[in-house]
Amino acid sequence: MDPHAAAGEAVIRVVGAATNNLRNITVDVPKKALTVVTGISGSGKSSLVLDTIAAEAQRLVNDSYSSFVRNRLPHMPAPEVQSMSGLTFTAIIDQRRFTGNARSTVSTASDLAPLIRLVFSRIAEPSAGYSPAYSFNDPAGMCPDCEGLGSVVDIDVAELIDPQKNINEGPVRFSQFRPGVYRWKRFAYCGLFDREKPLKDYTDEEMNLFLYADQMKLPNPDPRFPKTARFDGVVTRMRDVYVKNRPAKISSQVREELDRLTTHRVCPACDGARLNAAARTSLIDGLSIVDWSAMPVAELRALLEKVKDPRVEPALVGIRRTVDALLSVGLGYLSLDRESSTLSGGEAQRVKIVRHLGSALTDITYVFDEPSTGLHPADVQRLNHLLLRLRDAGNTVLVVEHHPQVIRIADQVIDMGPGAGSQGGLVQFQGTPKALRGSDTVTGRLLSTPLKLTRAVREPRARVRVENASAHNLTGFDVDIPIGVLTAVTGVAGSGKSSLATNELPCQHPEFTVVGQDPLRGGVRSMSLSILGVADSVRDAFSASSGLEPAWFSFNSKGACPNCKGKGYVTTELAFLDDVATACEVCGGERFNHTALNVRLEGHTIADVLKMSAGPVAALFPDRPDIVATMGWLERVGLGYVAVGQSLDTFSGGEKQRLLLARHLSGSPDFAEERIVLDEPTTGLHPSDVERLDLLFAELVDAGATLVVVEHDLRVVAQADHVIDIGPGAGTDGGRLIFAGTPSELMRQKDSLTGRALTAATR
Template sequence: MRRNIEVRGARTHNLKGIDVTIPHRALAVVTGVSGSGKSSLAFDTLYSEGQMRYVESLSAYSRQFLEQMERPPVDSITGLPPAIALEQKNSVKSARSTVGTATEIADYLRLLFASVGQTMCPQCNVRVVKHTVGGAVGEVLRLPPGSRLLVLAPVARGDRPWESLRRELERLGFSRLWLADRIVEVPEVAEAQAPAEFEVVIDRLVLADPPAASRARLAESLEAAFKAGHGRATVMATGEAGQSEISNVKSEMPLPHPAPVDAPQPGGMPTACPPGGPPLRGHASGVPTEHAQQTSPGMPPSDALAAGSRQDVETQHLSFDARFNCSRCGREFPEPDAQLFSFNSAVGACPTCEGFGRVSGLDPAKIIPDPRKSIDSGAITCWQTPAYKELHRECRRACRARGIRTDVPYVDLPESARRFIWEGEHDSQGNGWIGIRGFFDWLETKRYKVHVRVMIARYRGYYPCPECGGRRLRPEALNVLVGGRRLADLVVMPVKDLRQWFDALRLEPQDDEKAAVLLREIRNRLAYLDDVGLDYLTLDRQTRTLAGGEAQRINLASALGSSLTNTLYVLDEPTVGLHTRDTQRLIGILRNLIAKGNTVLVVEHDPEVIEAAEHVIDLGPGAGEAGGQVIFQGPSRELARSEASETSRQLKTHAARAMAPYARRPKGWITVKDARQHNLKGLTVRLPLGLLCCVTGVSGSGKTTLVHSVLYGQFKHRRGEAVEQVGACEDIDGLDAVDDIILVDQSPIGLSTRSNSVTYTKAYAAIRNILAETPKARVAGITAADFSFNVPGGRCEVCKGVGTVTYDMYFMADVTVVCQECGGKRFKKKVLDVRCSGKNIADILDMTVDDAMAHFAEHEAITEHLRPLADVGLGYLRLGQSTASLSGGEAQRLKLASYLAAPRKGEHWLFIFDEPTTGLHMADVQVLLRTFHRLVHAGHSLLVIEHNLDFISQADWIIDLGPEGGEAGGELVAAGPPEKIAASDRSHTGRFLRQRLAKS
């Protein structure tokens, strides 16, 4: 086998025919400035080729179910193993996908509960046990030798006349009954004496010495008793006082009532009798149902067992049930099955919420977002529109007639008054006040109107399911325990606590052997999640709520659990979302992959990961067309010697950068009081205005909850805007000081291939206008609209302005080829003939932002829209590049550029950013910082969630949460300028900042 992966002549995107060597079973890092071609090499060349080779080895039938990738333009790639890509993005949208299902831990938990789970009756708090013939025989054989046994089958008479039932019993071979503590012959029982419930005598015997000698006969008798008794059987044992010793029998209660006529029967027995028929259906396995003629010599007389009332004889009742029900109350339960513990299965999902854990309904917080307002001042927002203003007036009249004040805050109204406002009050004719709920009930009758459906949706929210309490499973699944805990209890525990619980779990010996493999897999996967820094997550956390970095590390943990070997793992910035404290743990995880015989290729900018790599490939020297060359490749220890490498220069200087170069003072404060969402523990914190403020802390410390859910969610909610989640807090002061709060996150801008960077920043309109004003366009009658690829006119109608045509191959993957009509240029020939400074519209869309700024240097209308793209480090993007192809970090910076391109003078905005340095080289971080400081100088405020020390050290203010993640987080550790945080002994961020100061 080759010892290296050899790439020769790679020309993907901006790669300049580069040659690269990557050693097998090593950690290799691809680095370089943003846009230098790192992803083109790692993902679009190596991963794409590796995936193509694997897919081509499969049958045509199998290939139709797999994503087909385009073969990269490269001369040759040798020594390439099968490849797996773990990208830094979260593409999961389903609410059914959780951390547990994504890591397969949920699957192993379901199997664990199905195999060793103990079902408990919630009413009686006793374990539900199902007896088998073998188990019942084992219980009886524990009795002392010589015990006199009577095997009985409980039976219910039902409505059938006794005479008819007696004949049926005799026909089936049953000649004796157990009645009134004695054995009686069936013919001796008269109609008047026949009880509604009785027991049929199946066998009488004396337990042999040793007892095992009676095993075969006991098994036959008990099997017959289970058949006749609809799954139930009773053994009465008589011996000398003190001789009998029975443990672990199912029933310690008096003999339960016999089964009804239509009780279910195991073993394929009918479940109901014909009218008047007996609840008995013959013999088991062809053996006689009573062994009266087969008793051993010395068998006691028929009423000997009745002597249990004598002081020297002890009688014991052993009741067995082949049905899965409670021995005390008789309630039946479903037997544990893997599907019963899956909320994605109809068998296990809660019937009310269908396994989602939440149900929708009216959200009082949306209808009355500010309870400090009075009804007069518009507390009930749904009646403040002109269409429903009359209901607002009607509400005031109804309240005054009831003696309810409408000029006091809604929150100060008594409970009875608020109930009246919500529920209304009307007579039998429907006259009176309908209330808020009655109003929405009326709206439901008008749902056929679009605007009504929109309004209803605006005031609805999601609540924990009242049936399952948000646990997603049906009640029967919640009665099953392992180690004293339900499955629903385990999935809400943080990974760190759950790992400790499983490490301490001890099962019964017979269960431990069955669950050994399952427990090993669960413990291993929990350990991997813990090791990749996700110890704060719970298994019920929805995957779609994870950040891109968290989703990638979830996939990394799953990859570790799969135990693959001889595989190429390609990772995109695995340190995203990871605190500096956890970077070394991540490197250890990557080492574990390598130890299993794999090769790990990482696109990364983090100095610690670069220094830990065995092999470094540095691309550059610039971005876009100025990149795509190998500046350095070799051992990481030799990178420092490279004079041409920007990465080398940054590694030498990043530790020495000054901290907080701007001595700015806050222009005001926003105070969040008593925030209690997720793991926030009554957090009160002041956020400065007019500064660049960083929110820091280890992963899971509560940063996203504070900024996204509480601050941003409350702000939008109070404005009556729809927001997915509103964090709970007592109050937020100071929101009036900002005109708007703008969340600039890493979510995709759009999935349409028609959206691109030039249209997103509004520069395309100016470009089309300039082309339309050229002499040739005027002569040909071509207008600005003809340069649009979104509408008919000048676009190619074969490909509809996309440039490619997709063919449905039915049982194979779709094939996408360049449009033969326009050659991928997207427009008709007459439009392509129009040129500006020698470039047509296709040439312009193929330019990078930097090239376009140089080309249109004299057209301020264009450059003013493109300049922000260059300012945020996106000068390497091509104007026509689809926004769907952008990474999370690029999408975030593109959104930032759109705000820079359209400033509003006199307005004060609070910008929220979530790890804006994602995907940025150390040199690009400095460019981004200059852009952020421009926003602050323009009068805006910035609140940034960040882990990058280069960025944090140059902030004006830092709010550090922690001290740990999950339940150990959610507290304010320190707040103030970087120097103050660095002096904090409790702050993990401060510790690394101190190290930075010591080197500067």
């Protein structure tokens, strides 16, 4: 037997990979094993796992479909690689949030909903009927008033209508009904109203028709009214087009108008339960399906132990199994009725893991993108058990990860590096976790070195008190926040850390600025340079060199490629399927037109500059102190590997937060006055990058700043002057002040999970 053939069956072989920053690497990834790919941020981990292995596997699966199906699937380009073998069906479990569909909840996203509905349809009294009668997404079960959404949208008629105006003047304060447009013509030419008569003079009947007519057959319409159409009032038409079926793609202007003209409130008929009366009053041991869905998963698990009925025992076994999986990934604090769109990226990823655990398929390649994000060390241990379960079921598990606990359980580790961007893209090490710790790579050295606590704890120069902290699950405690030091707020996921630091603290003390992970506006047309406020300075430099207006060097203005309008790609809409984006053939993805690209500064076009990272940009503009200083902050917050023109919609939550921190610090004249709250700023960072961030925090505090950092990373906790630990558990099991003091004192706190983890990490 050919030994190479045997090896090929046992591994995923990648030969000559050059995707993104990969430098013609060849690597064998063992099948039916747990492989962790690590390395500093920007070293090429995701390029290897996601953009090469997973991308090619998905492309080949798509190619196996008929031409009819293939033509309706996204067309993915082949990764830059000489050859690949041993690929299997690949499932990517990343940190993309669930879509904003209001009909999706934790219950539906985890596949618990069908089982729970089955149980209630069989044993609840009085029975509401078959399973659909308990579904808020089915007409048989949904509340008729809110149609299963749990909330109703009211149109503010007083805000919508200007009664002083007549139809010709445009009495509707909504741009989609302005004079001359299609929807204006529908009521202007319906023949029911005097177009010169102000609305304030309408009779009650006329006003009711103008606002609320529904599919009315017109007795004598104007010839310009569509011949086969029926008349809807303004409010009726708004509800049908913009409320019940709100368009997925609307302009920011229309969105702002709708926010002004509409109000959301809990449905008064079902009180937000989404279900009709029959489903709400169908009970098991005095509790409805609404009650089951509203309680935290941990409480539901305890309740399930008391439900015994042979008629539904198989369904109960399935429910308990899935609930146990949710508990094992630290999601016991979630309720099943929580909208899935409100979950963080890390929470969404863990729900996706749970869905795959019960799969009967084997020999699948599961790809995880930093699954430990947002997890306390105590929760990471439970995550590890799930990863091992997937591997032991006969699957290949590939994990892009920095966390030492995840690396420790790997069968094999691939360490990428040595640097980021063009300095990375090479395999530095491949072998066991034990061998990695003995290697001379950056990752190996950091893993083999125990954490050390901060040498000298700083003394605060003052304290501010947060009183009766009771946001979300917090239990109403008081706690002091020291001024002039670094405070780490710790606890398991869902314990109440962010509720304290990003809600209660800035609410009671507005001088604290929160730099969080909230979405940034701008998307594909926004980038680091624009967020940091130095894009105009870069354009000015090109303008001074060429004599052209600065607008020629903006892909949102005169400099935009005429074909793709400055996006760099062209989108093809495929009706009910995902849109397909392909690189613009005119500009080759550069985003600029020929006039802009013909101008060079020190041999570089404006498109070249946008592909550079912070260091090269600063070197290109040495006579522009604002650019040099701002790029320096970008480096110091750990984003030195990111291209300054990278679209904002591709940034992770942690990257966005560090970008905002760089912007905030670059505009700060006096750090002594700074009081900053950061929410998990180390998200997505390699331990070496975390150490760099620790140095920045120390520099800021030494300059007089006050930092309050919500964090799981023990490297940050170890360097803190003060720790506030919230817990002991999540949700209703958390929200209490467990400890406040120094890191060394925390290690002696026996009932603190953070203290135990910190003790283990320093040994």
